[in-house]
Amino acid sequence: MATNSQSTLDEVDKDGNVKRTESTFRGTVSSSDPVHKPEAGRYHLYVCNACPWSQRALIARALKGLEGVIGVSATHPTWQKTLPDDDNDHHYGWAFASPDDPPFVPPGGYGSVPSGPGAIPDPLHSFKTVRQIYDMAVGPGKMSKYTVPILWDEKTKKVVNNESSEIIQIFNTAFNDVEGVGNPGLDLAPQTDQERAWAEEVDDWLYNEVCNGVYRSGFAKTQGAYDVAVTSLFAHLDKLEQVLSTRRYLAGDRVTLSDVRVFPSLVRFDEVYNVYFKCNKKRLVDYPNILNYVRDLYQSYPEGFASTTDMDHIRKHYYTSHAALNTYAIVPVGPNFLKTLTEPHDRDRTF
Ligand SMILES: N[C@@H](CCC(=O)N[C@@H](CS)C(=O)NCC(=O)O)C(=O)O
Structure with a gap:
């Protein structure tokens, strides 16, 4: 296993298999937590x-409906040198910008990428990079990877949690009694023991073989590692297609955290993973149930699924951030998957 990998791109074992390291910060927010109590305006x-x-x-x-209670900042999509004045530091990662700032030059030195309207600078500390967030929390040089998302506690100046599957659980439960929450009664957790067991099983294989499977394919450093990852990826997309032939949502008769977990990976598939990560045995549009499931979420819950899909940033990030994979940072034309998502689906008639 490569040590001190500074990005998922370099987290490979001796056989070229991608081995993602565990997230570091695993705290929670709760009225029973000794440190991180639920409060409006405290977390970012x-x-x-x-x-x-x-x-x-x-x-x-x-x-x-946590927008009024938990603020958000969104980086520029193109990785930058995170210590630009230090010639001995070679880390590239997330940097903040405002939509009016000059375009970023990609790590390979070719091209020029405007942030687009999706970038939101940091209002709390005017951090320039995500690396600075971790440096403030634990001190410089303590982390080897600087990942997003981060749930930040402004009161203690600490990272509460940087693991997405846990941040979504915190959001589902922690702030329901806080004033200003738009939808406190919505419970995104599976409801019965049977649904919980099923969700755990589905989440597990979807994470390993699909959500992380695309990275295991795209960042593999040997043909053998790629072959294993991509074969399993498509076997599990076939399995997902089957699962979605008998149920409208993944884990129950309504949207749950399992749908929240998998949607982002599916919505990126045809624009990015199919091309950039060499996951091209099939496209998402070749799976009718999966495609219509993604359309259903996108159209039926636009505030959650459509408004958070920033295809401009998605396309810019992958194609312009890794000099080793796409030196000239050319962004391919793409199939306009967003248009496909607005076309009619059959899920409400089928289930
Ligand atoms: N397990 C983490 C993974 C987060 C992660 O890998 N984020 C990527 C962005 S897609 C990142 O920040 N990578 C920075 C890097 O690899 O240097 C989670 O699910 O929250």
């Missing part, structure tokens, strides 16, 4: 709109 969410794990947090925040 740092994201990149292009990042699927960040979009999970944005969807949960929007569905629960």
Whole structure:
């Protein structure tokens, strides 16, 4: 396993398999937590709109109506040098910008990328990079990776949690008694023991083989590692297609956290993973049930699923951030998947 990997791109074992390290901060917000109590205006969410794990947090925040209670900042989609004045530091990662700032030059030195309207600078500390957030929380040089999303506690100046699957659970439960929450009664958790067991199983294989499976395919550093990852990815997309032939949502008769977890990976598939990560055995549009499921979420819950889908940032980020994979930072034309998403679906008639 590569040590001190500074990005998922470099987290590979000796056989070229991607091995994602666990998230570091696993705290929670709760009235029974000794430190992080639920309060309006105390917590801030740092994201990149292009990042699927960040979009999970944005969807949960929007569905629960937490916009007035938890602020958000969104980085520029193109990675930058995070210590630009230090010639001995070679880390590239997330940097903040405002839509009026000059375009960023991608890491390979070619091209020029405007932030687009989706970038939101940091209002709390005017942080220039995500690296500075971690440096403030734990001190410089303590972290080897600087990932988003981050749930930040402004009162203690600490990172509460940087694991998307847990941030969405915090958003679902922690702030329901706080004034100003738009949708405190909405429960995104599975409701019965049976649904909970099923959700756990589905979440597990979807995370390993699909959501992370696209990265295991796209960042693999040997043919063998890629072959294993991509074969399993399509076997599990076939399985998802089957699952969605008998149920409208993943884990129950309404939207749950399982849908929140998988949607961001599916919505990126045809624009990015199919091309950039070499996941091109099939496209998402070749799976009728999956396609209509994504359309259903996008159209039926636009505040959660559509408003948080920033296809401009999605396309810009992947194609312009990794000099080793796309030196000249050319963004391919794409199939206009957003248009496909607005076309009619059959889910309400089928279920
Ligand atoms: N397990 C984390 C993964 C977060 C993650 O890998 N985020 C990516 C963005 S898509 C990141 O910030 N990568 C920075 C890097 O690899 O240097 C979660 O689900 O929250």
